[in-house]
Amino acid sequence: xxxxxxxxxxxxxxxxxxxxxxxxxxxxxxxxxxxxxxxxxxxxxxxxxxxxxxxxxxxxxxxxxxxxxxxxxxxxxxxxxxxxxxxxxxxxxxxxxxxxxxxxxxxxxxxxxxxxxxxxxxxxxxxxxxxxxxxxxxxxxxxxxxxxxxxxxxxxxxxxxxxxxxxxxxxxxxxxxxxxxxxxxxxxxxxxxxxxxxxxxxxxxxxxxxxxxxxxxxxxxxxxxxxxxxxxxxxxxxxxxxxxxxxxxxxxxxxxxxxxxxxxxxxxxxxxxxxxx
Amino acid sequence: xxxxxxxxxxxxxxxxxxxxxxxxxxxxxxxxxxxxxxxxxxxxxxxxxxxxxxxxxxxxxxxxxxxxxxxxxxxxxxxxxxxxxxxxxxxxxxxxxxxxxxxxxxxxxxxxxxxxxxxxxxxxxxxxxxxxxxxxxxxxxxxxxxxxxxxxxxxxxxxxxxxxxxxxxxxxxxxxxxxxxxxxxxxxxxxxxxxxxxxxxxxxxxxxxxxxxxxxxxxxxxxxxxxxxxxxxxxxxxxxxxxxxxx
Numbered sequence: 001x002x003x004x005x006x007x008x009x010x011x012x013x014x015x016x017x018x019x020x021x022x023x024x025x026x027x028x029x030x031x032x033x034x035x036x037x038x039x040x041x042x043x044x045x046x047x048x049x050x051x052x053x054x055x056x057x058x059x060x061x062x063x064x065x066x067x068x069x070x071x072x073x074x075x076x077x078x079x080x081x082x083x084x085x086x087x088x089x090x091x092x093x094x095x096x097x098x099x100x101x102x103x104x105x106x107x108x109x110x111x112x113x114x115x116x117x118x119x120x121x122x123x124x125x126x127x128x129x130x131x132x133x134x135x136x137x138x139x140x141x142x143x144x145x146x147x148x149x150x151x152x153x154x155x156x157x158x159x160x161x162x163x164x165x166x167x168x169x170x171x172x173x174x175x176x177x178x179x180x181x182x183x184x185x186x187x188x189x190x191x192x193x194x195x196x197x198x199x200x201x202x203x204x205x206x207x208x209x210x211x212x213x214x215x216x217x218x219x220x221x222x223x224x225x226x227x228x229x230x231x232x233x234x235x236x237x238x239x240x241x242x243x244x245x246x247x248x249x250x251x252x253x254x255x256x257x258x259x260x261x262x263x264x265x266x267x268x269x270x271x272x273x274x275x276x277x
Numbered sequence: 278x279x280x281x282x283x284x285x286x287x288x289x290x291x292x293x294x295x296x297x298x299x300x301x302x303x304x305x306x307x308x309x310x311x312x313x314x315x316x317x318x319x320x321x322x323x324x325x326x327x328x329x330x331x332x333x334x335x336x337x338x339x340x341x342x343x344x345x346x347x348x349x350x351x352x353x354x355x356x357x358x359x360x361x362x363x364x365x366x367x368x369x370x371x372x373x374x375x376x377x378x379x380x381x382x383x384x385x386x387x388x389x390x391x392x393x394x395x396x397x398x399x400x401x402x403x404x405x406x407x408x409x410x411x412x413x414x415x416x417x418x419x420x421x422x423x424x425x426x427x428x429x430x431x432x433x434x435x436x437x438x439x440x441x442x443x444x445x446x447x448x449x450x451x452x453x454x455x456x457x458x459x460x461x462x463x464x465x466x467x468x469x470x471x472x473x474x475x476x477x478x479x480x481x482x483x484x485x486x487x488x489x490x491x492x493x494x495x496x497x498x499x500x501x502x503x504x505x506x507x508x509x510x511x512x513x514x515x516x517x518x519x520x521x522x523x524x
């Protein structure tokens with residue numbers, strides 16, 4: 001049953017899950033869960049513009065999402081509105097603009113279902129290259145900005161006072177999310193990418209005691225969800241993207257069980273005892 | 278003395294149609310503790326943020342010496358429950374430190390046994406000690422402490438104040454200390470500035486440990502760490518926020 005398209009789907013999905021793990025952790029830590037939604041809503045405008053100008057779709061989505069996320073940073077400074085209001089404002093207004101633009105350019109025909117839910121089984125070799133090379137760049141940049149970004153997540157003023165540049169790191173971080181959304185359109189679609197960012201990170205929170213541990217476990221859990229989800233979708237002939245997220249949800253529910261009583265999770269208490277010496 | 282570490286010159290911050298603080302001039306030198314006192318909303322934290330360079334003053338100038346190491350103990354620091362963070366991770370927040378150095382520094386503030394605890398499981402006083410330990414681990418040149426003893430029990434408060442004095446002696450840094458407590462400031466404070474939207478008065482603190490008020494509050498402990506600063510008011514604060522210098 002192992003056809004080439006299956007291998008391609010596995011490669012693309014695993015590559016994507018590796019990056020969404022750590023990025024998703026920062027989204028959860030910074031309470032930006034709606035940020036992914038906002039950017040993916042704006043992706044429609046990016047797709048329309050890409051088609052209209054006959055331009056690479058991934059690049060045009062990245063440019064539009066990047067502009068939206070930078071305007072969010074600007075609005076956060078300029079207005080007194082809370083984050084969730086700003087995110088909602090941007091999400092729906094940009095979605096509306098995207099739909100209006102689509103109506104104006106009647107010659108464009110977009111596969112709306114493909115855009116919303118992705119089609120991981122149709123990815124080609126180029127798509128895999130984009131996921132892995134793009135993903136490697138995103139991961140590399142995230143590691144570089146990790147310390148200022150993380151310190152700024154804990155306390156922005158502290159990080160700023162002690163000589164880091166957390167605001168610069170924030171700007172880079174939002175661009176990285178825009179990049180991941182652009183990369184992921186063909187794989188899980190704009191409606192489900194936020195799930196792939198947030199669910200693995202939430203699962204990982206239940207299992208980890210340090211920030212780096214949480215980022216790594218989120219990647220592992222994401223990869224597990226992709227593998228199990230792809231298998232299940234083939235066995236039961238269900239759509240792949242939603243199946244991957246359903247599997248992630250099941251893993252999340254399992255981690256809510258009182259697993260901490262298992263011996264492997266008792267390591268931490270031993271460590272703190274030796275530190276007491 | 279050499280150049281000041283930081284210098285605020287007639288600084289003010291204007292937000293939402295009013296001056297949070299105005300006309301503040303402060304210099305902090307090495308091996309000096311400058312204490313800011315004043316009631317709630319008097320602009321102490323705002324002044325500290327100007328001294329740290331986080332806030333740009335809307336009038337006046339803030340000069341911070343180049344290439345000095347700055348540490349900050351903020352007044353409020355809440356860590357989101359979604360973020361798993363142990364004491365050791367918090368100690369490495371701004372830069373990575375050797376584990377022995379971390380344990381040694383934590384033992385200065387008396388919480389080395391909490392190394393692998395999640396920071397949310399610390400009590401308020403333990404968390405303040407952690408903030409202090411994190412601030413001194415990199416041996417800063419300039420240290421800003423915004424209410425560093427809040428939530429710390431009384432013996433712990435004295436111990437922390439002693440620690441602050443030791444820090445000044447050992448690493449020869451300058452300290453800007455903030456307290457909302459109008460009466461009790463350290464005897465080793467070199468300079469006290471009383472803020473209430475502007476600089477009310479400033480000067481060297483006086484020793485009053487035999488004062489009945491003090492003994493009533495803190496018992497007859499005669500601890501030389503705590504001293505009294507006499508509030509030398511030469512003006513009135515009128516209800517509309519203006520200041521009357523007429524008497």
